[in-house]
Amino acid sequence: MLLLAGAICVATPATIAWSGVAMICLHDLLDGIRGAQLGKAGWLWFLLHQSGDAHLGPLDWFVLFPLVPWVGVMAAGYGLGLLYRPGWEPARLRWLWRLGAAALALFVVLRVAHLYGNPVALGSGGAREPFAPQGSVGMTLVSLLDVEKYPPSLQYLLMTLGLVLLALAAAERWHPRWSQPLVVFGRVPLFFYVAHLYLIHLLALVLAIATGQPWQWLGWGGQPIESRAGYGHGLPVVYFLWIGVTAALYPACRWYLRFKATHRSPWLRLL
Numbered sequence: 001m002l003l004l005a006g007a008i009c010v011a012t013p014a015t016i017a018w019s020g021v022a023m024i025c026l027h028d029l030l031d032g033i034r035g036a037q038l039g040k041a042g043w044l045w046f047l048l049h050q051s052g053d054a055h056l057g058p059l060d061w062f063v064l065f066p067l068v069p070w071v072g073v074m075a076a077g078y079g080l081g082l083l084y085r086p087g088w089e090p091a092r093l094r095w096l097w098r099l100g101a102a103a104l105a106l107f108v109v110l111r112v113a114h115l116y117g118n119p120v121a122l123g124s125g126g127a128r129e130p131f132a133p134q135g136s137v138g139m140t141l142v143s144l145l146d147v148e149k150y151p152p153s154l155q156y157l158l159m160t161l162g163l164v165l166l167a168l169a170a171a172e173r174w175h176p177r178w179s180q181p182l183v184v185f186g187r188v189p190l191f192f193y194v195a196h197l198y199l200i201h202l203l204a205l206v207l208a209i210a211t212g213q214p215w216q217w218l219g220w221g222g223q224p225i226e227s228r229a230g231y232g233h234g235l236p237v238v239y240f241l242w243i244g245v246t247a248a249l250y251p252a253c254r255w256y257l258r259f260k261a262t263h264r265s266p267w268l269r270l271l
Contacts, residue, residue: 001074003067003071003074004016004071004074004075004078007019007075008078013078013079013081013082014079014082016075016078016079017075017076017078017079017080017082018079019072019075020071020072020073020074020075020076020077020078020079021072021076021079022072023068023069023071023072023075024069024072024073024076024154024157025154027049027068027069027072027151027154028116028117028118028119028153028154030049031119033045033049033050034050035050035052035054042054042055043055043056046063046066047063047066047067048066048067048068049066049067049068049151050063050066050151051063051064051065051066051150051151064150065150065151066151068151069151069152069157070151070152073152073157073161076161083095083096089172092172093169093172093173096165096166096168096169096172097165097166097169099162099165100162100163100164100165100166100168100169101162101166102162103158103159103161103162103165104158104159104162104163104166106158107155107158107159107162108144110154110155110158111131111144111147111155112131112144114130114131116154117153117154117155117158118147118148118153118154118155118156119148119153126146127146127147127148127149128148129143129146131143131144145159147159181250184250184253184254184257185246185250185253187257188253188256188257188260191252191253191256192249192253195249195252195253196245196246196249199245199248199249200241200245201218203241203245204218205218205219207233207241208231211233213230213231213232214228214229214230214231215231217231
């Protein structure tokens with residue numbers, strides 16, 4: 001957000017958008033560079049491009065979401081606002097459908113053909129394994145969709161942003177009443193995001209203690225993430241908590257939306 005705030009002062013929306021698209025498409029070319037190769041400047045590479053432990057003098061922190069390409073995603077999203085100018089309704093719908101479909105098609109081609117756009121680490125057993133048909137349709141689909149998020153690869157962004165673009169296109173013509181809560185969350189996104197981090201973390205800590213599972217790694221400033229062995233719950237529990245946390249925060253988000261509408265402070269608009 002801070003970088004985008006500076007960019008809009010010196011560049012046009014189109015320039016910002018194309019810069020974001022270039023960042024999204026080209027950042028995987030730099031996957032071969034590792035922070036450990038850069039010596040004392042390695043911390044900067046972790047901050048920009050590589051997930052992992054960054055060290056700067058006495059400071060030691062874990063970077064999960066490097067700036068690249070997330071800055072590019074925000075820049076591209078800002079540029080997408082050009083389609084929402086007055087009078088662009090018919091063209092916007094066409095562009096959203098075309099861009100969404102093209103992104104998903106390109107994801108499938110790159111993934112299935114083992115082409116560019118996702119780091120490969122054979123034998124890692126994770127998101128860096130290349131796609132391969134499995135023993136069932138379900139596991140084959142898992143292999144197709146299991147791509148790198150930390151940092152997000154081109155294939156990950158094509159898959160997720162393609163669906164978002166199609167959802168935006170569908171929302172142009174379809175406004176069911178049950179979708180109104182989504183509008184509330186969408187108007188206070190940072191408020192919801194910050195609030196949910198603390199609530200879901202607290203619930204995870206309470207659940208771990210209540211079920212006798214390792215909880216020390218869940219504490220702020222606690223044990224490293226590797227100490228989570230033996231922790232976890234099945235998908236029904238995960239989905240139940242996901243829905244529960246979202247529903248629990250809805251009243252707070254609705255209140256904050258009304259509060260923000262009646263108070264014009266720039267700080268409130270940020271949230």
